[in-house]
Amino acid sequence: MFKTNEYFDGNVKSIAFETAEGPATLGVMAAGEYVFGTSTIEHMTVVSGSMQVQQPGETEWKTYQPFDTFIVAKDVKFKVKMSGDTAYRCLYK
């Protein structure tokens, strides 16, 4: 019914679902640093833990806490890192 996906040898795992605003995933990342590519605009909301984010073309890392949202452009790569399990919700626009 709900499809799960694993990335980075299982260090990132997500469940796909639908929202009133379109498709979304709910996921968890283990401690580490990851690069993701986007194919839509993504609205990422931290749900647990703390996530550092480096937007494309930037050198600065910004830190997001539970229920903070950041937006990533379409067709770019962005970096995230965390020091412990971190949960997120991602809306695809």
Add this chain to the structure above:
Amino acid sequence: MFKTNEYFDGNVKSIAFETAEGPATLGVMAAGEYVFGTSTIEHMTVVSGSMQVQQPGETEWKTYQPFDTFIVAKDVKFKVKMSGDTAYRCLYK
């Protein structure tokens, strides 16, 4: 790495992870009505969609929206219902 669980024929699916405050799950429920039993105190936070909740011994249903939290006692049953996919974070205390 992250363990997933399915309940109610796959209509509820969750991923287990750790938080600074203890064990947690992140999950999604499809439209329907479900009864859950608790074995710890649970702090449930809605992450997407809308969840109606009937606490044990109550007849009233209360509605929770994204980032609202409700607390359920240990060793009880509680009911939830929703009209579309609804995502949650659950902390076990």
